[in-house]
Amino acid sequence: MKTADKTKQELMQIAESNMQARIQDIELTVREKLALTCRILFDKGHDSGLAGQITCRSDQPNTFLTQRLGLGFDEITADNLVEVDHDLELLAGQGMPNPANRFHTWIYKEHPEVNCIIHTHPTHVAALSMLEVPLIISQMDTAALYNDCSFVAEWPGVPVGNEEGILISKALGNNRAVFLAHHGQLVTGKTIEEACNLAILIERAAKLQLLAMSAGQIKPLPHDLAQEAHDWVSSDKRNKVNFAYYARQALKNHQDCI
Secondary structure (H helix, E strand, O other): OOOOOOOOHHHHHOOOOHHHHHHOOOOOOHHHHHHHHHHHHHHOOOOOOOOOEEEEEOOEEEEEEEOOOOOOOOHHHOOOOOEEEOOEEEEEOOOOOOOHHHHHHHHHHHHOOOEEEEOOOOOHEEEEEEEOOOOOOOOOHHHHHHEEEEEEEOOOOOOOOOHHHHHHHHHHHHOEEEEOOEEEEEEEOOOOOHHHHHHHHHHHHHHHHHHHHHHHHOOOOOOHHHHHHHHHHOOOOHHHHHHHHHHHHHHHHHHOOO
16 A cells, blocks of 8 residues: 555645546636536526626626626526626627626726636525624535635625725635625635635535524634645635536536537
């Protein structure tokens, strides 16, 4: 047994190296990834009518792709996405973007590392938000959000003004997610794959928290181990592998999206 004397860190490095070498990335365009993310999130409980937005940076500076206002996540295709500038002026496509996309523009402006933003009101996130308590990460599956989710305790109202954009962008700080009291969630990613995975995880984390709170007091994770788990599940390759699985799931029922 060649690996019996390896340390945990050495074994983690071997596993990461093997993932890079042996698992191929799926070939999809940005538009296809964004459309698939909409279908994935619809299937994962992020549907709340026409509420919520998804955006990603486009090829030109200060432009991004998003869904057309009036279409649900289950109706988004690679072809019906629209391209807009930071004033929400239509550059390509038909219709108009959601006016609430304005706060996305502030995040892109203040956080150049962000390339994709997802804001939704899934059931368990929305229910937990009514309690005005922060999201608690205390379970391995959701460790990607450990110390990585800000909390906005005061509801800013309908997020169509610049004020809400400034508030939410500032609240994000160095984190990848924001939990909004009386509202919903926002996650960001350097890639569409990363943002999609975090959106799935934040709804699962809220569901687990509500279940745990109904049974007793939630116990904290040991910081060092939780941070280790956070970093382990947050690699670019793991995000791509996870996304590929969710994409295969979605394509079984939503072949029309790409």
